[in-house]
Amino acid sequence: MNEYYLIFLVIIAWIIFRLFFWQRKNYGYKCPHCHTEFQPTSWLAYLGPHIIFRRYVKCPQCQKLGWASVIHKQAS
Ligand SMILES: [Zn+2]
Structure with missing residues (x-):
């Protein structure tokens, strides 16, 4: 097992995790x-089909x- 490959996977997983919470x-x-x-x-919603916005x-x-449109929430 190449340990650099494992580190790479961990970094990718972390980026996806952060993006999920940021988007949410x-x-x-x-x-x-x-x-x-x-x-x-x-x-599951994030694994479903989507196109930009x-x-x-x-x-x-x-x-x-339906094809729900993505809206930017108002900063509270
Ligand atoms: Zn509705």
């Missing part, structure tokens, strides 16, 4: 059906799947 803190999604703003509730997720309000 700063961005939300807006339902295309009922226009509710929401946060994805699980890691849009993600295919299920709305917790109306339970419909």
Whole structure:
């Protein structure tokens, strides 16, 4: 086992972990059906299909799947 390879994997995992929390803190999604703003509730949302600024997720309000647009949350 190449230990440099392992270190590389740890660094990549850390970057993904940090990006996840950063995105969760700063961005939300807006339902295309009922226009509710929401946060994805699980890691699965991040594994789903997505293109830049849009993600295919299920709305917790109306339970419909759709291409939710990514919105930048207001700094509180
Ligand atoms: Zn909805």
